[in-house]
Amino acid sequence: MKRDYYDVLGVRKDADAGEIKKAFRRLAREFHPDVNQEDPEAEVRFKEAAEAYEVLSDADSRAAYDHYGFEGLRGRQMTDFEHVGFGDLFNIFFGGGMFDSVLRDAGGMWGAAGGGPAPRGDDVEAGLELTLAEAVFGVTRDVEVTADAPCGTCGGSGARAGTGREQCPQCHGSGRMREVSSLGGFGQFIRTSTCNVCRGQGTIVKEPCETCLGTGRVRQTRSVPVEVPAGIADGQRLRLAGEGGAGAHGGRAGDLYVSIRVATHDEFVRDGDDLIYRLDVTMVEATLGTTHYVPALDGDIEVQLKPGTQPGEVKTFRSRGVPVLQGYGRGDLKVVVNVLVPRKLSDEQRELLEQFAELSGDHTYEADQSFLDKIRAAFRQ
Ligand SMILES: [Zn+2]
Ligand SMILES: [Zn+2]
Numbered sequence: 001m002k003r004d005y006y007d008v009l010g011v012r013k014d015a016d017a018g019e020i021k022k023a024f025r026r027l028a029r030e031f032h033p034d035v036n037q038e039d040p041e042a043e044v045r046f047k048e049a050a051e052a053y054e055v056l057s058d059a060d061s062r063a064a065y066d067h068y069g070f071e072g073l074r075g076r077q078m079t080d081f082e083h084v085g086f087g088d089l090f091n092i093f094f095g096g097g098m099f100d101s102v103l104r105d106a107g108g109m110w111g112a113a114g115g116g117p118a119p120r121g122d123d124v125e126a127g128l129e130l131t132l133a134e135a136v137f138g139v140t141r142d143v144e145v146t147a148d149a150p151c152g153t154c155g156g157s158g159a160r161a162g163t164g165r166e167q168c169p170q171c172h173g174s175g176r177m178r179e180v181s182s183l184g185g186f187g188q189f190i191r192t193s194t195c196n197v198c199r200g201q202g203t204i205v206k207e208p209c210e211t212c213l214g215t216g217r218v219r220q221t222r223s224v225p226v227e228v229p230a231g232i233a234d235g236q237r238l239r240l241a242g243e244g245g246a247g248a249h250g251g252r253a254g255d256l257y258v259s260i261r262v263a264t265h266d267e268f269v270r271d272g273d274d275l276i277y278r279l280d281v282t283m284v285e286a287t288l289g290t291t292h293y294v295p296a297l298d299g300d301i302e303v304q305l306k307p308g309t310q311p312g313e314v315k316t317f318r319s320r321g322v323p324v325l326q327g328y329g330r331g332d333l334k335v336v337v338n339v340l341v342p343r344k345l346s347d348e349q350r351e352l353l354e355q356f357a358e359l360s361g362d363h364t365y366e367a368d369q370s371f372l373d374k375i376r377a378a379f380r381q
Pocket of ligand 2: 175197
């Protein structure tokens with residue numbers, strides 16, 4: 001059931017234009033969704049009030065409503081207020097002068113009157129190449145960063161020494177611009193946007209600083225120490241908050257993003273948190289058994305191979321791999337045996353091998369049935 005427009009606004013039937021305007025302004029301030037976000041009914045109440053005001057503030061539609069009720073308004077184009085902001089709304093109904101005072105009444109929801117927030121500085125990208133050992137155990141390295149920094153000459157104000165900033169002539173200090181457009185048959189619609197002269201600051205530099213030409217910032221290359229956590233992998237990115245470019249006029253600094261490259265290692269391959277090492281042994285060593293030392297990243301590891309070690313056998317050394325990034329423990333070091341087969345033989349060596357072959361039978365080369373199973377288990381794939 002639609003409520004009577006006079007009831008909605010809380011005015012008498014013979015209220016004059018001033019009373020109607022005042023009543024609506026009070027309701028809008030109470031119920032506009034931009035202002036009242038606690039009351040779930042606020043939006044409905046606001047729309048109801050806006051519609052009542054739209055009808056009663058126009059002499060013709062008010063007369064039609066007075067005589068015929070809602071019937072008298074049939075076919076009348078109503079304004080869709082749903083997407084009209086609170087500030088714009090007051091411009092529509094009460095003209096520009098009201099705007100700033102309403103902003104202040106609303107308790108600074110739009111930021112300080114006369115200028116928006118200072119713009120944030122740029123984010124900056126940098127690259128850092130690490131050795132595998134550095135990635136595995138973590139390291140602190142300096143990264144050269146070229147970014148905006150506050151100008152030392154003017155202290156970041158952008159103004160020449162002895163001068164200051166002054167009110168922007170374009171927006172008269174509000175930091176905002178008004179754009180007026182027609183709104184159907186319903187007066188004009190005034191939209192506000194950020195001032196393009198002062199970029200919302202509300203002030204401009206009259207005499208720019210010679211060093212920074214008024215921007216308040218200079219490009220500067222500096223060295224930023226980057227703490228790389230143990231266990232970082234190739235392709236990961238570190239974010240250092242506030243280490244990017246300085247913001248203009250006291251705005252927040254941007255962030256520094258450091259992309260990590262890990263150089264390939266001659267002997268180790270990284271597989272997640274595991275390290276894989278290929279141990280080359282000769283055919284004879286594999287056959288007779290041997291002891292080798294693997295130069296692990298944190299000290300040598302003794303690897304004993306029993307007689308009859310097969311190609312592809314894997315020796316796993318628990319917790320000698322890569323520390324888990326931002327976690328606990330370390331991965332494993334897996335030593336994979338690679339058996340070298342002679343490529344060139346002297347006549348004497350060939351003879352000896354032929355003799356060896358004559359002395360060999362099936363029992364000499366007893367197949368290891370679980371060979372593939374072992375590989376699968378070692379790589380969990
Ligand atoms: Zn300067
Ligand atoms: Zn301006």
